[in-house]
Structure formats: structure tokens, C-alpha cells
Amino acid sequence: MSAPASICLLRTSAIGDVTHVVPLVHTLRRAWPQAELTWIIGKLERKLVGDLPGVDFVTFNKGAGWAGMREVHAALKGRRFDALLQMQVALRSNLLSLGIKAERRIGYDHARAKDLHSLVINERIPARSGEHVLQAIGSFCEPLGLKQAEVRWDIPIPEEAHAWAAQQWPNDKPVLLVSPTSSHALRNWRPERYATVMDHADAEGWLSVLIGGPSPAERGMADAILARCKHPPLDLTGKDTLKKLMAMFCRAQLLLTPDSGPMHMANTVGLKVLGLHAASNPARSGPYSDRRWCVDKYDAATRKYLGKPASEIPWGSKIEKPGVMDLIEVDDVIERFEAVCRTDSSQ
Incomplete structure (x- = not known):
């Protein structure tokens, strides 16, 4: 199979899924360094990965609706790709792809295709179940004759971001970063439970640091946690950027978070992640490299809300029901925190 001269990758969101595309970019670059990647x-x-070398980025402004699509199509006017990797099945992305000219239009297998996805592609990735999202995205190179044999990220982090992170806390204590808010509200844990875990970490000699974006929901969650903490943590909510957040992940020892973008960002730099999973399956969407520190109540959630074990429901099903995260008890999280402490002290 001849090397393609040009490849278009279409994956507009979300932050976590975008990190899963980065290893695929490296796979394509290694195999075909002369190919043009868009x-x-x-x-x-784009603020997270837009400085990856060897890639031409085209920004899609999702909030602009049809105008945003027209901007993308105008930016690609006159261009035709050897292959389009259509890695997003949402209706908006499927419609966006109609304006991208490509000989080969590679998409998902029948089981994972939805929202008219099958109408905008002419090839499919292998049909597999039980894959992590990163593995599914990595398989988009297989119809091109490649295999993603290595997973690496190497997302650039500017020196100024590292310098900023270095100023936020001293190096005299291990640091527990707490990113408490998911974009899916039903994946969020209770603020009083976060506060209890953070107070426990304080008693164990750790510094707890609250992080998150500037949105009202994230600020509200941070304030609710702060109001319940006996020992005030360092509050950096709304004070960072995506690159500064990456730099903080390089400095800390552990991240506590529900299934969210920061979970996957932290994973790219090797930070241990204490993920909170009840609404989603960590085997599919948890931190790819190391899920030892996660609390997994997904099977308990499927049994309670669907009446079946996780093994008997479709792969990738989400149990985003009110109260589902209450299946995760404070003691479950403290047990995983203590496991991290034991591991760190033995190294």
C-alpha cells in the first residue's frame, strides 16, 4: 500500500478524546514523515495540542453553528486529501465532514456508527468490542496499513507554564490535586466527600490543591468544597490555562477526579490518577496507562440501575443517573489514596 501524501484527521472534541488522538498523530508521523497532516x-x-509539530490545525468554532462549518470548509477550499479519518460520530461532525474532499473516508464500524455516520464514510475501522477509547482511535491507521504499536504523547508544555506551576506551592509536601467537576454533572461526586478526603490527605502530610476552570459550575463546586474543608486547601480554581494545568500535573503526586478531560491530560504525563468511576466504565474511558488507583463502581451501577452486570450490557454504556456517584464511598477513595501512599513510600 503506497504512502498517503495527505491525511485529514477530524476530531474536534472533547479534551480527553483529543489526548487520545495524539498517539495516532505520532504513529502517522513516524510511518510517513513526508505526509501532510491536517x-x-x-x-x-487546540489550546492544548495545537503546537504539536508537523501538523496543520484548522479550528472549528462549534458555537458558531453553520457559520463555523463554513469557515472550516473555506479554510480547506481547493484541497483534496488522500484519506479522511472521521473519528467523531456526532451529527455535527458528520455534517462538517461533508465539506471535506477525500478519496478514502475512514470511519467507525457499524456497531459504533450513529447520527448518519455511515453515510459520510466509505471505509471502516475493524469491528471490536472491549476497547479503550484510545485503542479505538488508534485503530484508524489500520485501514491505511499501519498498526499503532507504541503509545506516546509528548504534548508540548512551554517553559513559562512550568515556571508558573513552580511558583504555586513549595516542594516540602506531596501534592494531591483535586479536579472535582466533570462536564457531565451526573459524574460529579458530592463536595462534602471531596472535603473529607482532602482533610484526610492533610492529616497524612499532603497538600491538597483545588483546580478547575472559571465556569460558574466549577467555581460553585470549588466553593462548596472549601466551605466543608476543616483544613483549607490551596485554591487555584480558574487561575490556570490548559498548558499551566499540564505543568501542574508534572509537579504533583496524585490527581483525584471524576471521568473528565483533566484525567486524561494527567495520564499523558504519567501522573497517578485516582479516578471516580460509577457512571462510566474505566476500562473504556479511564486513564489509559494505569487504572490501579481508580475506584470502580461501574458494575455496581449497572446492577442497581439496569438490573444487569456490566458484562451483559453494551460496551461503552453510560449510567448517568441521579445518585449513581453516591455508590462511591469516602472509604473507597481513602483506601486508594492510602495505596498510593504505600507505593510512594516504598520507592
């Missing part, structure tokens, strides 16, 4: 990506997501 990545259509969301505005926020």
Missing part, C-alpha cells in the same frame, strides 16, 4: 479541532482543544 487536524480539524475545536477552539478550546
Whole structure:
């Protein structure tokens, strides 16, 4: 199979899924260093990975509706790709792809295709179940004759971001970063439970640091946690950027978070992640490299809300029901925190 001269990658969001595309970019670059890679990506997501070398980025402003699509199509006017990797099945992305000219239009298998996805592609990735999202995205190179044999990220982090992170806390204590808010509200844990875990970490000699974006929901969650903490943590909510957040992940020892973008960002730099999973399956969407520190109540959630074990429901099903995260008890999280402490002290 001849090397393609040009490849268009379409994955506009979300932050976590965008990190899963980065290993695929490296796989393509290693195999075909002369190929032109173009990545259509969301505005926020570009701030995280838009400085990857060897990639031409085209920003899709999702909030602009049809005008945003027209901007992308105008930016690609006159261009035709050897292959389009259509890695997002949402209706908006499927419609966006109609304006991208490509000989080969590679998309998901029948089981994972939805929202008219099958109408905008002419090839499919292998049909597999039980894959992590990163593995599914990595398989988009297989119809091109490649295999993603290595997973690496190497997302650039500017020196000024590292310098900023270095100023936020001293190096005299291990640091527990707490990113408490998911974009899916039903994946969020209770603020009083976060506060209890953070107070426990304080008693164990750790510094707890609250992080998150500037949105009202994230600020509200941070304030609710702060109001319940006996020992005030360092509050950096709304004070960072995506690159500064990456730099903080390089400095800390552990991240506590529900299934969210920061979970996957932290994973790219090797930070241990204490993920909170009840609404989603960590085997599919948890931190890819190391899920030892996660609390997994997904099977308990499927049994309670669907009446079946996780093994008997479709792969990737989400149990985003009110109260589902209450299946995760404070003691479950403290047990995983203590496991991290034991591991760190033995090294």
C-alpha cells in the first residue's frame, strides 16, 4: 500500500478524546514523515495540542453553528486529501465532514456508527468490542496499513507554564490535586466527600490543591468544597490555562477526579490518577496507562440501575443517573489514596 501524501484527521472534541488522538498523530508521523497532516479541532482543544509539530490545525468554532462549518470548509477550499479519518460520530461532525474532499473516508464500524455516520464514510475501522477509547482511535491507521504499536504523547508544555506551576506551592509536601467537576454533572461526586478526603490527605502530610476552570459550575463546586474543608486547601480554581494545568500535573503526586478531560491530560504525563468511576466504565474511558488507583463502581451501577452486570450490557454504556456517584464511598477513595501512599513510600 503506497504512502498517503495527505491525511485529514477530524476530531474536534472533547479534551480527553483529543489526548487520545495524539498517539495516532505520532504513529502517522513516524510511518510517513513526508505526509501532510491536517487536524480539524475545536477552539478550546487546540489550546492544548495545537503546537504539536508537523501538523496543520484548522479550528472549528462549534458555537458558531453553520457559520463555523463554513469557515472550516473555506479554510480547506481547493484541497483534496488522500484519506479522511472521521473519528467523531456526532451529527455535527458528520455534517462538517461533508465539506471535506477525500478519496478514502475512514470511519467507525457499524456497531459504533450513529447520527448518519455511515453515510459520510466509505471505509471502516475493524469491528471490536472491549476497547479503550484510545485503542479505538488508534485503530484508524489500520485501514491505511499501519498498526499503532507504541503509545506516546509528548504534548508540548512551554517553559513559562512550568515556571508558573513552580511558583504555586513549595516542594516540602506531596501534592494531591483535586479536579472535582466533570462536564457531565451526573459524574460529579458530592463536595462534602471531596472535603473529607482532602482533610484526610492533610492529616497524612499532603497538600491538597483545588483546580478547575472559571465556569460558574466549577467555581460553585470549588466553593462548596472549601466551605466543608476543616483544613483549607490551596485554591487555584480558574487561575490556570490548559498548558499551566499540564505543568501542574508534572509537579504533583496524585490527581483525584471524576471521568473528565483533566484525567486524561494527567495520564499523558504519567501522573497517578485516582479516578471516580460509577457512571462510566474505566476500562473504556479511564486513564489509559494505569487504572490501579481508580475506584470502580461501574458494575455496581449497572446492577442497581439496569438490573444487569456490566458484562451483559453494551460496551461503552453510560449510567448517568441521579445518585449513581453516591455508590462511591469516602472509604473507597481513602483506601486508594492510602495505596498510593504505600507505593510512594516504598520507592
